[in-house]
Amino acid sequence: MLTKQELIKYCNDARQNYLDHVSIDCVVFGFHEGQMKVLLLKTHHEEKWYLPGGFVLKEEPIEMAANRILMERTGLDKIFLQQFHVFGDPDRSKFHNDLYKDMLPTQENWFAGRFLSIGYYALVDFFEVTPQPDQFSESCTWRDLDDVPELQLDHELIFKTALDALRLQLNYQPIGYNLMPKEFTMPELQKLYETILDKKLDRRNFQRRILAFGILNRAEQPRKGGAHKAPYLYSFDLENYRHALTEGFKGGW
Amino acid sequence: MLTKQELIKYCNDARQNYLDHVSIDCVVFGFHEGQMKVLLLKTHHEEKWYLPGGFVLKEEPIEMAANRILMERTGLDKIFLQQFHVFGDPDRSKFHNDLYKDMLPTQENWFAGRFLSIGYYALVDFFEVTPQPDQFSESCTWRDLDDVPELQLDHELIFKTALDALRLQLNYQPIGYNLMPKEFTMPELQKLYETILDKKLDRRNFQRRILAFGILNRAEQPRKGGAHKAPYLYSFDLENYRHALTEGFKGGW
DNA sequence: ACAAAAGTGTTTGATATACACCCATGT
DNA sequence: ACATGGGTGTATATCAAACACTTTTGT
Numbered sequence: 165m166l167t168k169q170e171l172i173k174y175c176n177d178a179r180q181n182y183l184d185h186v187s188i189d190c191v192v193f194g195f196h197e198g199q200m201k202v203l204l205l206k207t208h209h210e211e212k213w214y215l216p217g218g219f220v221l222k223e224e225p226i227e228m229a230a231n232r233i234l235m236e237r238t239g240l241d242k243i244f245l246q247q248f249h250v251f252g253d254p255d256r257s258k259f260h261n262d263l264y265k266d267m268l269p270t271q272e273n274w275f276a277g278r279f280l281s282i283g284y285y286a287l288v289d290f291f292e293v294t295p296q297p298d299q300f301s302e303s304c305t306w307r308d309l310d311d312v313p314e315l316q317l318d319h320e321l322i323f324k325t326a327l328d329a330l331r332l333q334l335n336y337q338p339i340g341y342n343l344m345p346k347e348f349t350m351p352e353l354q355k356l357y358e359t360i361l362d363k364k365l366d367r368r369n370f371q372r373r374i375l376a377f378g379i380l381n382r383a384e385q386p387r388k389g390g391a392h393k394a395p396y397l398y399s400f401d402l403e404n405y406r407h408a409l410t411e412g413f414k415g416g417w
Numbered sequence: 418m419l420t421k422q423e424l425i426k427y428c429n430d431a432r433q434n435y436l437d438h439v440s441i442d443c444v445v446f447g448f449h450e451g452q453m454k455v456l457l458l459k460t461h462h463e464e465k466w467y468l469p470g471g472f473v474l475k476e477e478p479i480e481m482a483a484n485r486i487l488m489e490r491t492g493l494d495k496i497f498l499q500q501f502h503v504f505g506d507p508d509r510s511k512f513h514n515d516l517y518k519d520m521l522p523t524q525e526n527w528f529a530g531r532f533l534s535i536g537y538y539a540l541v542d543f544f545e546v547t548p549q550p551d552q553f554s555e556s557c558t559w560r561d562l563d564d565v566p567e568l569q570l571d572h573e574l575i576f577k578t579a580l581d582a583l584r585l586q587l588n589y590q591p592i593g594y595n596l597m598p599k600e601f602t603m604p605e606l607q608k609l610y611e612t613i614l615d616k617k618l619d620r621r622n623f624q625r626r627i628l629a630f631g632i633l634n635r636a637e638q639p640r641k642g643g644a645h646k647a648p649y650l651y652s653f654d655l656e657n658y659r660h661a662l663t664e665g666f667k668g669g670w
Numbered sequence: 671a672c673a674a675a676a677g678t679g680t681t682t683g684a685t686a687t688a689c690a691c692c693c694a695t696g697t
Numbered sequence: 698a699c700a701t702g703g704g705t706g707t708a709t710a711t712c713a714a715a716c717a718c719t720t721t722t723g724t
Contacts, residue, residue: 183531222507222531223507225507250535254477280436361670368689368705368706371705376685391696392695392696395702395704603676619715645676647675
């Protein structure tokens with residue numbers, strides 16, 4: 165919670181540095197222990213959660229803004245980002261209007277205006293992220309996709325829209341590179357697809373299909389140490405992967 | 418071309434009524450005589466073309482703004498609109514900065530600031546549109562998709578991005594309802610797909626496939642009067658069409 | 671009668687689905 | 698030895714692509 169002093173300073177800074185009326189909200193997906201995760205922040209003293217977000221500097225490209233915002237929350241640079249929608253209902257900013265409304269009159273409160281929010285989703289390697297709370301939050305943590313708490317504002321809508329966009333992308337683009345560690349096994353990759361799509365896939369058919377895309381390299385040595393038969397390790401063939409990203413799969417017509 | 422007086426008035430009005438820093442640009446697709454068309458505006462005394470666009474009223478949902486803007490250009494209400502991307506490069510607004518820069522100092526010129534532009538594409542029935550120039554243009558006309566002139570600003574990028582988005586949509590959603598008249602023949606519908614995709618399709622396979630979607634009703638009577646064998650007339654089954662819109666085709670995984 | 675447009679059907683190959691068997695490893 | 702996870706293969710259905718024939722109509 166900010167004091168009035170801090171708030172005034174924040175508003176002045178914001179007015180000076182940020183583009184008015186525009187915010188960015190990010191849905192950050194990670195994958196760990198067979199579970200799809202999303203990065204959420206929790207406000208102080210309240211069981212209210214929200215998506216990592218921020219504002220756009222006056223001379224900053226929006227994609228760069230999204231990257232900067234996520235760098236602050238995750239410690240990662242050059243994150244895979246996908247713009248998926250703008251949320252522009254005037255009512256959606258009620259939160260901003262209410263935020264600290266008792267502390268500052270509307271004119272002086274930079275948060276009081278209407279905000280459009282540009283939605284980005286990000287795919288990141290779970291292990292490389294160090295979640296960092298922001299100024300308004302007491303915690304920043306991963307939550308399971310099937311255990312997302314109630315969210316503030318229209319963040320529920322933003323989250324769901326992001327998930328839909330991600331599922332759509334799955335149909336015509338490869339996706340694992342940004343979510344998996346360098347090396348992984350076929351069953352692990354399958355689990356990723358299964359959690360995103362929320363349905364079981366056939367082991368053998370999945371393997372055939374994903375291999376047919378030609379974006380995987382199999383390592384010489386299988387993973388040792390675990391119980392049962394040692395699975396092979398795979399990594400993405402970056403060149404083919406990028407090609408598939410731009411060209412897309414199948415095509416339909 | 419506006420006079421200085423008009424410009425000042427326009428800026429004052431804009432400052433009062435519109436959200437700063439945000440614009441909307443629309444790519445309006447129509448279909449006529451076997452050709453896909455896009456609606457373009459031409460500036461006075463210059464061979465510069467641009468997309469229909471405008472701004473968002475302070476309390477107006479963005480989708481409504483897009484609809485209002487297009488109503489002014491086409492006379493149509495409740496247009497099929499699809500938001501597809503936000504263009505947020507700071508450099509993209511150079512045009513705004515240059516526009517009338519000699520007439521008004523930057524501070525007073527509302528156009529001088531940075532603008533994000535939300536891109537919408539629209540699908541409309543060619544015959545129902547009455548193109549109307551705006552304040553800055555001398556004409557508003559349909560242009561063939563394969564004969565688009567040079568465009569101002571980043572409108573070339575916006576146009577191409579819209580076309581890509583439209584082609585993508587074709588893969589998982591039906592599309593003809595908003596572009597075709599109430600009744601149409603199968604070859605006409607095929608022509609639509611062919612011009613969007615810019616490639617020839619097999620007559621028979623197209624028919625089978627499109628019928629398999631179950632979104633068409635065949636009229637009892639074929640179209641009379643033309644030369645050659647009379648083609649059947651089809652119309653969209655609205656209920657199934659809407660279902661296909663939300664559910665999508667195939668799915669992939 | 672014939673050219674051009676449109677309707678209908680068949681053959682073929684590719685891809686997806688469903689399912690069965692074998693292999694390796696820790697307990 | 699056996700349960701479990703993992704690798705590999707095969708039959709079948711389903712769908713897309715390529716292609717041929719017939720029907721209608723104006724000239």
